[in-house]
Amino acid sequence: MKVLGHLTAMPELPEALKGLRKLAYNLWWSWNPEAAELFQEINPQLWKRFRGNPVKLLLEVDPPRLEVLTATSYPARVQAVVAALDSYLKDRERKEGPLVAYFSAEYGFHSSLPIYSGGLGVLAGDHIKAASDLGLNLVGVGIFYHEGYFHQRLSPEGVQVEVYETLHPEELPLLPVQDQEGHPVRVGLEFPGRTVWLGAYRVQVGAVPVYLLTANLPENTPEDRAITARLYAPGLETRIQQEMVLGIGGVRLLRALGLNPQVFHMNEGHSAFLGLERIRELVAEGHPFPVALELAKAGALFTTHTPVPAGHDTFPLDLVGRYLHGFWERMGTDWEGFVALGLEEKPWGKVFSMSNLALRTSAQAGGVSRLHGEVSREMFHHLWPGLLREEVPIGHITNGVHTWTFLHPRLRRHYAEVFGPDWLRRPEDPATWKVEGLGEEFWRIHRDLRADLVREVRLRLYEQRRRNGESPSRLRQAERVLDPEALTVGFARRFATYKRAVLLFKDPERLLKLLQGPYPVQFVFAGKAHPKDEPGKAYLQELVAKIKEYGLEDRMVVLEDYDMYLARVLVHGSDVWLNTPRRPMEASGTSGMKAALNGVLNLSVLDGWWAEAYNGKNGFAIGDDRVYENEEAQDMADAQALYDVLEGEVLPLFYAKGPEGYSSGWLSMVHESLRTVGPRFSAARMVGEYLRLYRQGQVWAESARGHERVLQAFHRAFPAFYTLGLRAEAPGDLTLNGEPVQVRAYVEGEIPEALRPFLEVQLVVRRSGGGLELIPMTQGEGGRYAVSYRPSRPGSYAYGVRLALKHPITHRVEWVRWA
Missing domain, CATH: 3.40.50.2000 (Glycogen Phosphorylase B;)
Structure with a gap:
């Protein structure tokens, strides 16, 4: 048979069961057992065969089976669960926090939507679910991989064979993203010698919409349609294409939908190109590159998940230059200024690091556990030369899991009986x-x-x-x-x-x-x-x-x-x-x-x-x-x-x-x-901590918008910071018996007026057993500074003096000169 196309006949549900469609197209059902059990009851064999996909189930179930169910108590249960979903959504109409765009290369919502490979994607899915539970003002951005991630087959000897299957969006809880006139939304992405067009599907996760980009459109060549075919497809060229789709295409999609997030959250470095697109937008508004960079950074947050240097995506400079040719002019900078945002020196040469780009275009960054935060500060210490390791502006929020997704329904009901109703509301x-x-x-x-x-x-x-x-x-x-x-x-x-x-x-x-x-x-x-x-x-x-x-x-x-x-x-x-x-x-x-x-x-x-x-x-x-x-x-x-x-x-x-x-x-x-x-x-605790960072990002973003002249003056004066000298007078090694140590310092050179409010001379004291103190020194006449310091407890200490320059928006120390 010569195939001209494919047709999908959507099911006509009995009137009493029409609520099933609403449930099927909101993944809320996946963490509410009463909803999942409704679908499983229709046909347990099909339910398992389709990996718990309710849309596919409703497409394939025999209509007489649905008619049989209408003659039982089943319709009343459907209505009760739909009412529970409606109540859940109504309670979250008033959103918490600023509008946040959460970008992730993969999402593990449920096994029926296999666009995840492992922990990173499942964590992203849990983040979205908890954000929905907490009523956050958040949207997700990702990619719909129409061949997903592979299914694994093992030979008797344990040889892994990868098997891919084509995913049909009409058989999944996905809806095409359309404009107000009902036309498919399209955004263009400039690739070498051509424009690649992107569309998107929306998956509703409780109260949070997640937009999944696709290049699998008739407007594109077969080669370009395959860009979004497979998660983590091999080859650097496909990888940079996918990351441009996610980062640059993702921002353009949000704009096409009329969304202007105040905070952009990058879940790992795959989406870091979004920082470049945001800088390009700000330059187009009339801001010079340094100010546009600061405005973009203020409302950006980066979560790194990888403690191994080899796990961070890097691209050869010539590949970046070919795919982003001309982008730097639209960002108001040159090739060197552009490359500096992601530059990484490797033993074999220079590369463009997506994690470095994410860090250099984000005011907030963190690892995913306390120990990982320490490892990350060490790993990226070189990006903040002169700062002490513990000052590197990378914190941590330890991961959590979405309680209702992974707790067995029988235990959920038993815990509810034993722990009481408060547990269900505040896990x-x-x-x-x-x-x-x-x-x-x-x-x-x-x-x-x-x-x-x-x-x-x-x-x-x-x-x-x-x-x-x-x-x-x-x-x-x-x-x-x-x-x-x-x-x-x-x-x-x-x-x-x-x-x-x-x-x-x-x-x-x-x-x-x-x-x-x-x-x-x-x-x-x-x-x-x-x-x-x-x-x-x-x-x-x-x-x-x-x-x-x-x-x-x-x-x-x-x-x-x-x-x-x-x-x-x-x-x-x-x-x-x-x-x-x-x-x-x-x-x-x-x-x-x-x-x-x-x-x-x-x-x-x-x-x-x-x-x-x-x-x-x-x-x-x-x-x-x-x-x-x-x-x-x-x-x-x-x-x-x-x-x-x-x-x-x-x-x-x-x-x-x-x-x-x-x-x-x-x-x-x-x-x-x-x-x-x-x-x-729990993911509820985790996302609650991220909400504090989102609010901080909102404050910084608004402050940056209100202090653009300060930012511009600061950046013009900044090179003079490195022309300043600093001398210190201190007694060197000393044993104290209750008396303080006297330290003096002298700043040499002309301090620009724009830097004065952010400049501080500090005595830095580190205790050998751990602990760091930063003591501002008192300014006297003629560039002289002094401080009297006495340790609060016995022990061995190392001390030094430095000239510290604080950021005009975050007020964090980011540049130092040591005496």
């Missing part, structure tokens, strides 16, 4: 987690969820082996793997080498001794390696090979095609959540937070979020906070610590069961985990 409030009331019923639910996990593992493993053409005996074995009553350890995450999925096999003799001991224990692994990550793929093969080599296939299972659906099954049904990154390479990690919500205990290296969550009573730590210079030594030390804690703590505690059928000591630890992790590591 980020520690006072609402009244965990002491959890006991036998909680454990009964947990055992059921572990049994559900075992059933799911057997079904998936059977299908995996059947598809690979394995023998009937191997298929029968798949139906018997794992024990529903044994302690079950889950390990599921991206297969990158630093996450060390094979750490358990570092000392095979110890591992076998553990598995042959008196306490039954079993492991379920899942995770994808990036298609171009050959070492990660090799790790996956090594894990499968070692499991076979030591005859552990009934106790250790590796599942394929890890996604949000499988992640939920694993965090719901495991007893222990294992995490073995090589410290300090885990920026945050969130899977352990999801597991903890469901009463699963964490067993993890003290890295990322667990470094600040672990208190000795709410889970288990692998090793300590030491970092070995030699990776092999680190791996061996961590492996031995892992065996020790499994053998000496985890297994004995779990199996110390009383007459009620569970270990009271284990349950006490679960209580402590829920009490400490549940509220603190």
Whole structure:
């Protein structure tokens, strides 16, 4: 058959069930069990087959089935859930905070919309959901990848095969973005020798709209239509094209929709080109480049997720020059000024760093855990020469997870009964987690969820082996793997080498001794390696090979095609959540937070979020906070610590069961985990902290708009700052016995009037055990400054004197000259 096109016949729902369409096109249903259960009840088999996609379900279900449902109590339930959605939206009509545009290259909202690869996307999805719950004035911007991210198939040897499927927007909860006349919105993007046209789809996530850009339009050539085909498609050229679509195209789409956000939030550096587009807009308004840069920075926020330098996108300068040719003139600068915004010096030469660009065009920046904030300040210290490491303006907001997305519905209902109604309204409030009331019923639910996990593992493993053409005996074995009553350890995450999925096999003799001991224990692994990550793929093969080599296939299972659906099954049904990154390479990690919500205990290296969550009573730590210079030594030390804690703590505690059928000591630890992790590591808490930054960005943006003359004068005078000299007079090394130290300094040179309000001479004191003091020195005549300083407590101190220049809008020290 010669195909002329494709038709989609939208379903005609019975009048009593028309509310299902409204529910299907708002992802609010995905974190409200009563809504999800309505769709599942229509046809459980289709629901699972379509990965919980209600739009596809309504397209494919037999109309007679819907008619049957109209004769039951089903329509009344539909009406009740639709009323709950309407009430939810009405309560959020009055928005909190400034209008924020949240940009992310990927979003993990639900497994039925596979435009995410892993933690970054799921975190973005949780951010949007929590912003909706909190009523924030926020819109999302991303890309609709019409082939999504790959589905993973594993050969019997553990070889990863990537399979892509075409996603049809009409079969997804997506609506084309149109103008007021009903015409599709189009924005143009200048590429070398041509214009690429972009359209968009809107996905409604509770009260928050998210706009997903697409180049898959008839107006474009087949090559350009493929730009937005696959998430993280290989090749630098495709990557820079996608990041221009997201950053520059995203800003242009917002403008076409009449949206003028006061704050732009970049979730990782993929969208950093938005800073260039905003500068171009401001220059077009008549502002000179330095002022336009400051105006753009004031309302911009950058969240970095990557503690590994190689994980930050960089492009060759010639590629940037080819794709953005002429852009710098429209920004009011030259090639050198343009490149300086993203310049990074590598051992092999100069490149354009998207993270550097994001930092140089954002007034606020942060990592995703306390430890990651420290690592990021060290990593990017070179962008603020002269500042002390702890002064580098990169903070942190530790990640959190969307409680209602990852908590099993049965536990949600049980917690609501035990904790009371306040918990449902304020899951980020520690006072609402009244965990002491959890006991036998909680454990009964947990055992059921572990049994559900075992059933799911057997079904998936059977299908995996059947598809690979394995023998009937191997298929029968798949139906018997794992024990529903044994302690079950889950390990599921991206297969990158630093996450060390094979750490358990570092000392095979110890591992076998553990598995042959008196306490039954079993492991379920899942995770994808990036298609171009050959070492990660090799790790996956090594894990499968070692499991076979030591005859552990009934106790250790590796599942394929890890996604949000499988992640939920694993965090719901495991007893222990294992995490073995090589410290300090885990920026945050969130899977352990999801597991903890469901009463699963964490067993993890003290890295990322667990470094600040672990208190000795709410889970288990692998090793300590030491970092070995030699990776092999680190791996061996961590492996031995892992065996020790499994053998000496985890297994004995779990199996110390009383007459009620569970270990009271284990349950006490679960209580402590829920009490400490549940509220603190929730997306509601996380987004609440971001709201404070959004409001700060709004203040700075408005201040910058009101002080453009000051900014212009400041930048004109700024070069003179580096012509100033600073001399200091101090006694050098000194032992104090209660008396103060006297320090004097002299500024040499002519201080421009525009810099005077922002200039400060400071005594800088650092205590050897930690702690930093910045003491302004008192100005006298003739450029003289003095201060008398006495430490507030005993100890060893280092001190120095510097000339500090504060930013005219943020009032942070950003430029210094040391005496």
